[in-house]
Amino acid sequence: MSKLKKLYVSIILFIILALSIWYLTLDFSRFFSRNYSYDIYPSAMLKRINAILAVFIAWAVDKDGLSLRDSRRMKAAFIFIILGEAAFAIGERAIGVGIFTVCQTLLIVRNSTGLKYKLKHASHIQKKRLIISGFILMLILAVFSFMFASLIKLCSAFIAAYLYGIVLSISLWAGLAANTLELLPKRNSVMVAVGMICFYCCDVLVGLDAVMEAGLPWLWANSLIWIFYIPALVLLALSCYRYNNI
Structure with a gap:
């Protein structure tokens, strides 16, 4: 990474x-x-x-990326992030959810590259961690489906949100797997894992924000959304870069 690129990223941060x-x-x-x-x-x-600035970080990667394919995938994912933000900004929540589903699908593809091979040669402890994390995510989905079953049945928007939750959970698991199995360089893997945890927490809060009435619990959920969301975008954007020569 050139000094000029470091300065550019540092200024944006x-x-x-x-x-x-x-x-x-x-x-x-x-x-x-x-x-x-x-x-x-x-x-x-x-x-x-801030969301747009995170996109600028991802799109500035060029020759400093892990690979051309990785850079293209992440640039595409961040395009859908901006499109999703635009949809939410104009009040089109259902469209926004659909766009973010595409984004998470792209992140799954990117973060799970090499998963089959690494999983085959993973240690018992690594496999155990992935099984436990997968079980926890499925349990959370089950709890949410039980709590909001009536809403999911009555409203197509909640059906879309629940389907997005399934894709998001898979995306988080892929991010955790990338770190556990080191599918990416160590620093990048950590960024991906922490970034996806933040993304997951953010979207859970978005869901709570949507179903809560105005009050202190709603205010907490609403105020915490962007504490998780921007770090998620920044970490995922920074995970595009190659750090072994810095």
């Missing part, structure tokens, strides 16, 4: 941090005034800017 502090201050100020509005201006705008 600094801007993301500064904007995050700004909008999180606005979000959490609602607790003092018991303001249950969805956003305080310009919080929503700052959040979208």
Whole structure:
């Protein structure tokens, strides 16, 4: 990675941090005034800017990526992230969920590259970790389907959200597998695993935000969404880069 590229990424990360502090201050100020509005201006705008900046990191990878194929997959995934954000911004939640499902599918393909071979040669401990993590994710899905069974039956949007939850869970498991089996270089694998954990937590909070009535529990869910979402995007974007020569 050239010095100019390092400077470019560092500047973007600094801007993301500064904007995050700004909008999180606005979000959490609602607790003092018991303001249950969805956003305080310009919080929503700052959040979208941060998402776009994360895309800039992913799209700037060029020759500094792990491979040409990996870079192309991640660039495609981040295109769908922006399209999904645009859909949510104009109130098209069902379309947004569908777009993010495509994004997670691309992340599954990228993060599980080489999984079959590595899993075949994995140690007993590695296989045990993956089985346990898979079981926990299936259990969480089962709990959510039980809690919101009536909503899933009555509303097509919730059916779409639940199907997205299945794909998201697979994507998280693939991210954890990438780290456990070191499908990517170590630093990249850690970024992918932590990034996908953040993505998962964010989307769980988005789901809770959608079904909760205005109140303190809703305010907590709404305020925490972007604490997880931007780190998820940044870590996944940074996982595109090759670090062995830095």
